[in-house]
Amino acid sequence: MHSHPPNHEHIDDQMIKMEVNLDNIPGEWLGYVMDLLFEAGANDVFYTPIYMKKNRPAILLQLLCSLENVPKMKEILFKETTTLGVRYYPLTVHRLERVFTQADTEWGPITVKEGILNGQVVQRSPEYEECKSIAQHHDVPLKKVYEQVWKALDNKK
Amino acid sequence: MHSHPPNHEHIDDQMIKMEVNLDNIPGEWLGYVMDLLFEAGANDVFYTPIYMKKNRPAILLQLLCSLENVPKMKEILFKETTTLGVRYYPLTVHRLERVFTQADTEWGPITVKEGILNGQVVQRSPEYEECKSIAQHHDVPLKKVYEQVWKALDNKK
Amino acid sequence: MHSHPPNHEHIDDQMIKMEVNLDNIPGEWLGYVMDLLFEAGANDVFYTPIYMKKNRPAILLQLLCSLENVPKMKEILFKETTTLGVRYYPLTVHRLERVFTQADTEWGPITVKEGILNGQVVQRSPEYEECKSIAQHHDVPLKKVYEQVWKALDNKK
Amino acid sequence: MHSHPPNHEHIDDQMIKMEVNLDNIPGEWLGYVMDLLFEAGANDVFYTPIYMKKNRPAILLQLLCSLENVPKMKEILFKETTTLGVRYYPLTVHRLERVFTQADTEWGPITVKEGILNGQVVQRSPEYEECKSIAQHHDVPLKKVYEQVWKALDNKK
Amino acid sequence: MHSHPPNHEHIDDQMIKMEVNLDNIPGEWLGYVMDLLFEAGANDVFYTPIYMKKNRPAILLQLLCSLENVPKMKEILFKETTTLGVRYYPLTVHRLERVFTQADTEWGPITVKEGILNGQVVQRSPEYEECKSIAQHHDVPLKKVYEQVWKALDNKK
Amino acid sequence: MHSHPPNHEHIDDQMIKMEVNLDNIPGEWLGYVMDLLFEAGANDVFYTPIYMKKNRPAILLQLLCSLENVPKMKEILFKETTTLGVRYYPLTVHRLERVFTQADTEWGPITVKEGILNGQVVQRSPEYEECKSIAQHHDVPLKKVYEQVWKALDNKK
Numbered sequence: 001m002h003s004h005p006p007n008h009e010h011i012d013d014q015m016i017k018m019e020v021n022l023d024n025i026p027g028e029w030l031g032y033v034m035d036l037l038f039e040a041g042a043n044d045v046f047y048t049p050i051y052m053k054k055n056r057p058a059i060l061l062q063l064l065c066s067l068e069n070v071p072k073m074k075e076i077l078f079k080e081t082t083t084l085g086v087r088y089y090p091l092t093v094h095r096l097e098r099v100f101t102q103a104d105t106e107w108g109p110i111t112v113k114e115g116i117l118n119g120q121v122v123q124r125s126p127e128y129e130e131c132k133s134i135a136q137h138h139d140v141p142l143k144k145v146y147e148q149v150w151k152a153l154d155n156k157k
Numbered sequence: 158m159h160s161h162p163p164n165h166e167h168i169d170d171q172m173i174k175m176e177v178n179l180d181n182i183p184g185e186w187l188g189y190v191m192d193l194l195f196e197a198g199a200n201d202v203f204y205t206p207i208y209m210k211k212n213r214p215a216i217l218l219q220l221l222c223s224l225e226n227v228p229k230m231k232e233i234l235f236k237e238t239t240t241l242g243v244r245y246y247p248l249t250v251h252r253l254e255r256v257f258t259q260a261d262t263e264w265g266p267i268t269v270k271e272g273i274l275n276g277q278v279v280q281r282s283p284e285y286e287e288c289k290s291i292a293q294h295h296d297v298p299l300k301k302v303y304e305q306v307w308k309a310l311d312n313k314k
Numbered sequence: 315m316h317s318h319p320p321n322h323e324h325i326d327d328q329m330i331k332m333e334v335n336l337d338n339i340p341g342e343w344l345g346y347v348m349d350l351l352f353e354a355g356a357n358d359v360f361y362t363p364i365y366m367k368k369n370r371p372a373i374l375l376q377l378l379c380s381l382e383n384v385p386k387m388k389e390i391l392f393k394e395t396t397t398l399g400v401r402y403y404p405l406t407v408h409r410l411e412r413v414f415t416q417a418d419t420e421w422g423p424i425t426v427k428e429g430i431l432n433g434q435v436v437q438r439s440p441e442y443e444e445c446k447s448i449a450q451h452h453d454v455p456l457k458k459v460y461e462q463v464w465k466a467l468d469n470k471k
Numbered sequence: 472m473h474s475h476p477p478n479h480e481h482i483d484d485q486m487i488k489m490e491v492n493l494d495n496i497p498g499e500w501l502g503y504v505m506d507l508l509f510e511a512g513a514n515d516v517f518y519t520p521i522y523m524k525k526n527r528p529a530i531l532l533q534l535l536c537s538l539e540n541v542p543k544m545k546e547i548l549f550k551e552t553t554t555l556g557v558r559y560y561p562l563t564v565h566r567l568e569r570v571f572t573q574a575d576t577e578w579g580p581i582t583v584k585e586g587i588l589n590g591q592v593v594q595r596s597p598e599y600e601e602c603k604s605i606a607q608h609h610d611v612p613l614k615k616v617y618e619q620v621w622k623a624l625d626n627k628k
Numbered sequence: 629m630h631s632h633p634p635n636h637e638h639i640d641d642q643m644i645k646m647e648v649n650l651d652n653i654p655g656e657w658l659g660y661v662m663d664l665l666f667e668a669g670a671n672d673v674f675y676t677p678i679y680m681k682k683n684r685p686a687i688l689l690q691l692l693c694s695l696e697n698v699p700k701m702k703e704i705l706f707k708e709t710t711t712l713g714v715r716y717y718p719l720t721v722h723r724l725e726r727v728f729t730q731a732d733t734e735w736g737p738i739t740v741k742e743g744i745l746n747g748q749v750v751q752r753s754p755e756y757e758e759c760k761s762i763a764q765h766h767d768v769p770l771k772k773v774y775e776q777v778w779k780a781l782d783n784k785k
Numbered sequence: 786m787h788s789h790p791p792n793h794e795h796i797d798d799q800m801i802k803m804e805v806n807l808d809n810i811p812g813e814w815l816g817y818v819m820d821l822l823f824e825a826g827a828n829d830v831f832y833t834p835i836y837m838k839k840n841r842p843a844i845l846l847q848l849l850c851s852l853e854n855v856p857k858m859k860e861i862l863f864k865e866t867t868t869l870g871v872r873y874y875p876l877t878v879h880r881l882e883r884v885f886t887q888a889d890t891e892w893g894p895i896t897v898k899e900g901i902l903n904g905q906v907v908q909r910s911p912e913y914e915e916c917k918s919i920a921q922h923h924d925v926p927l928k929k930v931y932e933q934v935w936k937a938l939d940n941k942k
Contacts, residue, residue: 241908243878246802246875
């Protein structure tokens, strides 16, 4: 299950970033590990290319999770990767208020996630999965779907 | 001067890609080298992070240029970087027809570059420098400027 | 459909590498483009981080395809990405003979792809999707599945 | 305006590192965002290529700023990028004493920034903008300008 | 000398991560700096490619060390790199219990490092230097050596 | 043995670039593979981080070699890495004339490799291994050694 931060604007100071350096694991395993971490409630997981000693191209795995998910994340990292140690530190996250609206396209409505800062809409992000699904079912380029969403949105905001 | 490919759709098989591996040059020089290469007519210049022997983080410089610009590119690379060798090979480029239209925003018109494939508009790209200039002079977020351009464009295309 | 190179060891000099530099496309579209290119028959598609002019972090899209798939690849790149040009050049590929064997694990048999050079087995690669499926259904770490495959394989080869 | 740390050697424990993961913003906007962040007082801004879920090549934006600049940085990040959340954490910076000297070249004097650790000069860095300006106006390779600066410096230090 | 964390499973909250951004140092120096940092007791040192202002490809040097090694790390970073500032922050490391076993191959025994979580073996890592040495002296591919180690290990664990 | 290009300025059109995408090999093996390729006569070997399908962080291995070394390179790549195919294409290399001079430092002479373009010295590169050896034996920062080399060189060139 995913941990769900609240939708109103807030400061969350219960977040943790975990990091692992990986120089002895095949890349094909890491796509799988990413899925497991998300399923276990990671808020985000991402990979950065790094160079380690002895001319080793390697990967820095970083994830963000809430304090209560730390044990689950550690267990996955220790069981599914090849690391002998996991490091982590706390950080603060400032999240915008999230509101969901709709944009009407010739292929039907698409959800748009709005980010609100002090009552002002500063972000508008069409839901990728909905746009992708329309692009596939109507056989149109994904970017055309996004273009229609932008067209449909009210610029006065 | 820049080499200017024609605006109609065409296949250009007189292009060259040049490459240099750089492990003994400070990064701050490379921003300068990029400018010189563009001024001398490179069609594109870009850097890729690579790892070389002896644990050296390094940079792969790649550039695209027309055959007649090869000597100028070589001279800049040899004089301004630290390499003792430059490698290159020919490639083919398929370019779309380019047409310039306008989108009207509340801050004035903005040029939009269209890419045309077999007579069909497949690309529409607002000119970055114009959007940036409007964002700066009217103190609005750059993304709001792009949003208005998308709003103004005719989706029927 | 995927283009299928033959399973015997051979030299293929009908391969093409295509490249596109992308500095004005959101990353979330690129995962979708990769899927489309594979579905249309690309032999491989991969992204490299590059730095372009004006401090733009960007992506170099590279793909490998057979000569007859070039038009399909171009069409996807022009319609689904934001590029105005696609570059490409021919290359040669030396492919090993491929043979499929099985390894028996406590969770059932797993296909292992062998690569053969001059009649000698030089590569043995367990099928990722089968290992992943077993890991999920039996709730065991993926690396444990691979360990059992290695255990089951005949080292005399 | 830039925040100016003092020139004497000191430990600054009022610094903040902010981070944002960006997978739905075009690279060309990010060069502009970097400029805005520096103008607003960021001590440093840099991009790291990362890979996010769903095969998305993405960018990790990191910046360093003083505690009092956090609100300004957040506002720019929320208004100019596409993020719905900004994360940050405190760190400590140990800065060297900075002293400015001059090196005389055939094209005139160039400022050299010295870094002093416990009264000993451990860093000497010619001012890039001055070297670049001389290289341009006298049409000499940038590296020749640096070479003359090194030549002019007193090695006894 | 290396700092040696204990072999039993433990949480270490006395670790420090140090970071330096480097845009004016040749890559060939950085391989040397890495060696010096390890010799002085760094627990890990790694490089990440970053992009800094003015189109500079650059390197983020990160290292992990114990609190008591901070002064030694700073001295090396200030004397051997070109930075005027070093930043750092504390983090926590959860380390597995480490146990060393042996795997018998046709070329002799090879040490395998096991990582133990709550009494369960979750990691098994053949010692790279021993595998490499066997590969070199017996002129066999390194991967064949690893394959035999996996073959020799007891899967029941 | 290394292949030795001649020291006079020349155009070499007998060079080959080989490429392999690697998503199922541990990074620690790749440092070893690099050494083997250099020992077998590769002119250069370098790694680039790439992202492949299924969220796999991976590595692009690239090497440059002369035509006659292609079979040796292929054999190492097939036996030591996990690839089932190696791709390659020809390229041209323009190499500068190489001349070796000496710079006198307080710790003794250091070889400097000069690169000559049309009879003009455009590159001067102190031999890294000699500078490193002096830095180690005299316990001075590597950059101080380079500074003295620059000091000793004749800027009139």
